[in-house]
Amino acid sequence: EADIYQTPRYLVIGTGKKITLECSQTMGHDKMYWYQQDPGMELHLIHYSYGVNSTEKGDLSSESTVSRIRTEHFPLTLESARPSHTSQYLCASSDSRLDVQFFGPGTRLTVL
């Protein structure tokens, strides 16, 4: 079944740790995105990719980095987690219709 997956769903980690949030999609989409969203607040684009080896920073400044080595995989890495990184991270993908995005279930990150 075509879908978009994120792991872990929940993560509690200490300050200074390196973490990688995984995102995979089986829909064959070229375009993938990472958003950051605090509870009840708006979505902020932090990274996007239009294909393999293509990544761009989004509108919200983020200390995270991304890579796109395979079409279906778009991991996000935080080299040194801080309490200010506590948030929900949503991964999405789309085909040529940029306005129709499919979201994964999200990773709720808490940094102590």
Add this chain to the structure above:
Amino acid sequence: GQSLEQPSEVTAVEGAIVQINCTYQTSGFYGLSWYQQHDGGAPTFLSYNALDGLEETGRFSSFLSRSDSYGYLLLQELQMKDSASYFCAVRGGGYNKLIFGAGTRLAVHP
């Protein structure tokens, strides 16, 4: 730049009709999208308008007026499960990504 405005909260009763408005500013325009997000969940795509007029999908309809830079989402026969946040979105930043509004929180009461 691009910006979108939508009400922060709307309240309605079961069975009623509610309209969520969205005004936008963008240097170029491709279309207006709507997404629904339940608490703790992920956004899901609802509708997309590229041309003026009304698009209907079951109980939900979306309207666009490009001359007024305005659109709305119309929800009919409201059900409790419609309680959620609703986001409008337009392309921005070179038209290669979506810019989302701040979201409208809809509360449906019995």
